[in-house]
Amino acid sequence: MSDINPCMTCGACCAYFRVSFYWSEGDDAYGNVPVALTEPVSPFLRCMRGTYQKDPRCIALQGEPGEATCCTIYENRPSTCREFVMSGENGELNEACLRARAHYHLPPLYKDPPILTFPDAATDELSRVQSCA
Ligand code: SF4
Numbered sequence: 637m638s639d640i641n642p643c644m645t646c647g648a649c650c651a652y653f654r655v656s657f658y659w660s661e662g663d664d665a666y667g668n669v670p671v672a673l674t675e676p677v678s679p680f681l682r683c684m685r686g687t688y689q690k691d692p693r694c695i696a697l698q699g700e701p702g703e704a705t706c707c708t709i710y711e712n713r714p715s716t717c718r719e720f721v722m723s724g725e726n727g728e729l730n731e732a733c734l735r736a737r738a739h740y741h742l743p744p745l746y747k748d749p750p751i752l753t754f755p756d757a758a759t760d761e762l763s764r765v766q767s768c769a
C-alpha cells in the first residue's frame with residue numbers, strides 16, 4: 637500500500653459537499669476563516685464560497701479532485717473541515733468520504749486497511765486535503 641496520504645490525491649470532499657459552519661468562525665468574529673472566502677447560508681451559518689451551488693467546489697481548493705489537491709487556507713480552515721476524517725482513519729468507515737470519492741470515480745478506502753501510515757506526508761494530520769504550503 638502507498639505511504640502517500642490518499643487525501644493528497646483526492647480532494648473530493650472539498651468539491652462535493654456544502655461546507656458550512658457557525659458564523660463566528662469567521663475572521664471578522666472569533667475565528668480565523670477568511671470571511672472573504674465565505675458566503676452566508678442563514679443568519680447563523682456561513683459556508684465556504686463555491687460550496688453552496690449545484691456543482692460545489694470550495695474556493696480554497698487548489699488542484700483538481702482525483703489528482704493533486706491541497707487547501708490554500710489549511711491553517712485557517714473551518715471546524716467542518718478539521719473534523720471530517722478520511723474513511724479508514726482509525727479503522728472507522730466514513731460513508732461521506734466514500735460517497736465523495738465515488739462521485740469522482742475514486743476507489744473506496746476500506747475499513748481496517750492493512751497499513752495506514754504516511755511517513756512522507758508533510759503534515760501532522762491524516763485527514764482531509766492538506767496544506768498547499
Ligand atoms: S477525506 Fe476522503 S474525500 Fe476527503 S480528500 Fe480525504 S480521501 Fe478524499
Ligand code: SF4
Pocket residue numbers: 649650655684694695696697698706707708709710713714717764765
Ligand atoms: S479543507 Fe480547505 S479546500 Fe477543503 S473545503 Fe475546507 S477550506 Fe475548502
